[in-house]
Amino acid sequence: MSKKIHEFNDIIRKLRKELFGKGPERINTVFVENMAVSTLYGNLTPTEKFITGTKEGAEMVHTARTKMIQELYVTNPPIGLEELVEAKLVHLFSDLKIEEDIAISVFVFDKNII
Template structure:
């Protein structure tokens, strides 16, 4: 299995555990010491309903980005670091609610190799 596929499976599992639904598609690219993941089809039916109003859209966005940035480092850091064989230094994450596309950039201490 390619390293990206295994990485994507960890991401899918984490998101499913965290939000009750994993992304429908994930594409990850490794560049130097970064894993850049685009995630499509993230929102639950409830989140889609809430996001129909501007205020709801802001709530879903805030919850999604803050939870991801808080939960990954505290609960899934070891799993990611073990798989990547490198320390996770930073995580940046954002979601575009209208298109239901998220991006996460994981920055590791060492250059990523296969």
């Protein structure tokens, strides 16, 4: 199981690095029935950290980081993700706590992945 989780985390890290210019520094993922729950630490780029110095900037980064990733995963799941868990991704719930630079993503698949 740990090899599958490691590969899952690598897929997430690679996509976010390509999309935002920086992937998370650390990811902790657990598989629960038909879900993968990932906690991502150290997500923000230096530029994003600067922008989040204002309330408006923090809201902009939050929206970009959450909505953009949700739309991308649903319309175009990362290559290899569904094959790895042998299930189709049906939903992604994601949020980011700007102040602590921690994100949570809950991937929901059409069947159990464990």
